[in-house]
Amino acid sequence: xxxxxxxxxxxxxxxxxxxxxxxxxxxxxxxxxxxxxxxxxxxxxxxxxxxxxxxxxxxxxxxxxxxxxxxxxxxxxxxxxxxxxxxxxxxxxxxxxxxxxxxxxxxxxxxxxxxxxxxxxxxxxxxxxxxxxxxxxxxxxxxxxxxxxxxxxxxxxxxxxxxxxxxxxxxxxxxxxxxxxxxxxxxxxxxxxxxxxxxxxxxxxxxxxxxxxxxxxxxxxxxxxxxxxxxxxxxxxxxxxxxxxxxxxxxxxxxxxxxxxxxxxxxxxxxxxxxxxxxxxxxxxxxxxxxxxxxxxxxxxxxxx
Ligand SMILES: [Zn+2]
Numbered sequence: 001x002x003x004x005x006x007x008x009x010x011x012x013x014x015x016x017x018x019x020x021x022x023x024x025x026x027x028x029x030x031x032x033x034x035x036x037x038x039x040x041x042x043x044x045x046x047x048x049x050x051x052x053x054x055x056x057x058x059x060x061x062x063x064x065x066x067x068x069x070x071x072x073x074x075x076x077x078x079x080x081x082x083x084x085x086x087x088x089x090x091x092x093x094x095x096x097x098x099x100x101x102x103x104x105x106x107x108x109x110x111x112x113x114x115x116x117x118x119x120x121x122x123x124x125x126x127x128x129x130x131x132x133x134x135x136x137x138x139x140x141x142x143x144x145x146x147x148x149x150x151x152x153x154x155x156x157x158x159x160x161x162x163x164x165x166x167x168x169x170x171x172x173x174x175x176x177x178x179x180x181x182x183x184x185x186x187x188x189x190x191x192x193x194x195x196x197x198x199x200x201x202x203x204x205x206x207x208x209x210x211x212x213x214x215x216x217x218x219x220x221x222x223x224x225x226x227x228x229x230x231x232x233x234x235x236x237x238x239x240x241x242x243x244x245x246x247x248x249x250x251x252x253x254x255x256x257x258x259x260x261x262x263x264x265x266x267x268x269x270x271x272x273x274x275x276x277x278x279x280x281x282x283x284x285x286x287x288x289x290x291x292x293x294x295x296x297x298x299x300x301x302x303x304x305x
Contacts, residue, residue, distance in 0.1 A: 001023065002023060002061060003021065003022040003023050003066065004020065004021060004022070004028070004058050004065050005020055005066050005067050005069060005301040005303075006018065006020070006051060006054050006065055006107075006300075007020050007027075007071075007117075007121075007296070007298060007299065007300035007301030007302070008047065008069065008070045008297070009071050009114070009117075009293075009296030010035055010071065010072060010073070011035060011296075012088075013034065013035055014032050014033070014034065014035055015033045015034070015046065015047070016293065016296070016297055017030070017031040017032075017047070017050040017051070017297075018030050018031075018054075018294070018297035018301065019054045019057055019058060019065070020297060020298055020301035020302075022301060022304065022305050025124065025125030027297055028057065029054060029057045030297070033046045033050055034046070037088065037089050038090050039091065040091040040092075040095075043091065044101075044104065047101070048101075048104050048105060051101075051107070065107060066107075066304050067107055067109060067110060067303070068101055068108070069109070069110050069300035069301050069303035069304055070111040071117035071296045071299060071300045072089075072097065072111055072114055073085045073088045073113075073114050074088070074092070075158055075161075076112050076158060077157065080096070080097050080098020080101075080109055080110060080111045081094070081095065081096050081097070082094075082095045082097050097109070097111050098110060110303040111303075112158060112303060113158035113161045114296060115138050115144025115145055116146040116153060117296060117302070118136055118144065118256060118296050118299050119134065119146025119147060119148050119254075120148055120153070120298075120299035120303070121291060121297070121298035121299030121300075121302060122134065122136045122148075122254045122256065122291060122295050122299070123136070123148035123151060124148075124151060124302050124305065125291065125298050125302075126254065126289060126290060126295060126298075127252065127287040127288075127289065127290060127291075128148065128252050128254055131251045132149060132150055132251050133148075133149050133249060133250045133251045134149075134250060134251065134253075134254065135147050135244055135248050135250035135253045135254070136253075136289075136295075137164075137240075137241075137244075137253065137254070138257040139187060139188055139189070139257040139259035140257035140259065141189055141190050141258075142164065142184055142188050143164030143183060144161065144257070145163040145164050145244075146160075146161065147160055147248055147250070151305075162177075163244070164184035164188075165179060165182045165183070165184055166182070167183075168181060168182075168186065168236050168239045168240050168243070169186065169239070171186070173186070183236060183237075183239075186232070186236040187233055187240065187259075188259070189211075189212045191233075192212050192215060192229060192233050192259065193210055193212065193215075195228075196210060196225065199228060199229065200225075201215075201225060205223075205225075212258070213262055215229055215230065216230065216263075234266055237270060238269070238270055249284075250284055251285070252284065252285050252287065253285070253286045253287070254286075254287050254288070255270075255286070255287070255288050256289030256291070256292075257289075260288050263288055264288065267286065267287075270286050271285075271286045
């Protein structure tokens with residue numbers, strides 16, 4: 001018995017549309033299309049054509065689709081209205097996304113913040129399966145935060161998704177949100193690269209491309225500058241995690257996103273808990289995502305779980 005829904009993950013350059021079986025968290029069919037960032041009409045055309053194709057696949061399975069779920073950057077209201085994506089998708093200002101999709105596809109549509117749906121995917125189908133309180137940190141170009149309790153969002157609206165902007169240090173480095181010392185500005189891919197730049201990476205190592213993968217590799221090869229960058233990164237991330245533990249008391253913290261791919265060797269350094277004396281019996285596990293790129297698709301579809 002299948003229970004099918006479509007999950008749509010709108011990424012920086014690629015939009016992924018997946019036909020998901022909500023019973024077992026399997027992506028039965030995946031369509032990848034370019035992300036249209038400027039024109040609403042073109043955007044809807046691409047999405048609707050993908051939905052049509054996935055409807056055909058569902059028919060072959062002799063199943064019907066129960067709804068279309070979206071993960072979108074920014075604040076999304078419970079009626080599927082996107083207030084703003086902060087310039088990411090230029091046309092998505094006060095944008096009735098769900099209304100357009102329902103009108104053109106005759107399917108129910110739900111939308112939520114992208115970091116929140118990733119967390120839902122991880123909690124239901126990834127490393128968070130079977131855990132009660134699951135905090136998911138998505139470390140990509142930014143830091144997305146999503147928290148799931150008992151398989152559900154703790155609040156209906158995505159109030160906590162800006163939680164990456166907690167201040168963890170007194171740095172001169174200004175975040176795009178206007179504050180200084182934001183965790184997001186220090187531990188995202190953008191932050192790690194900026195840390196290497198401040199040490200003069202481009203002048204010192206013209207042959208080593210300035211990206212997270214190269215920096216992690218150089219650290220493991222004993223490069224002194226890379227060691228400084230990685231140590232700073234882990235220190236800030238650990239401080240952030242310690243703060244999140246105080247707020248959310250998660251049973252499981254999952255780190256996903258592009259940066260997490262190179263973090264296997266560093267996981268031990270994050271799991272040493274130093275600040276938990278007040279909670280005598282509290283335990284938390286920290287793991288890296290294994291769902292990889294699928295977490296956003298699974299979580300968006302799971303808005304119909
Ligand atoms: Zn900030």
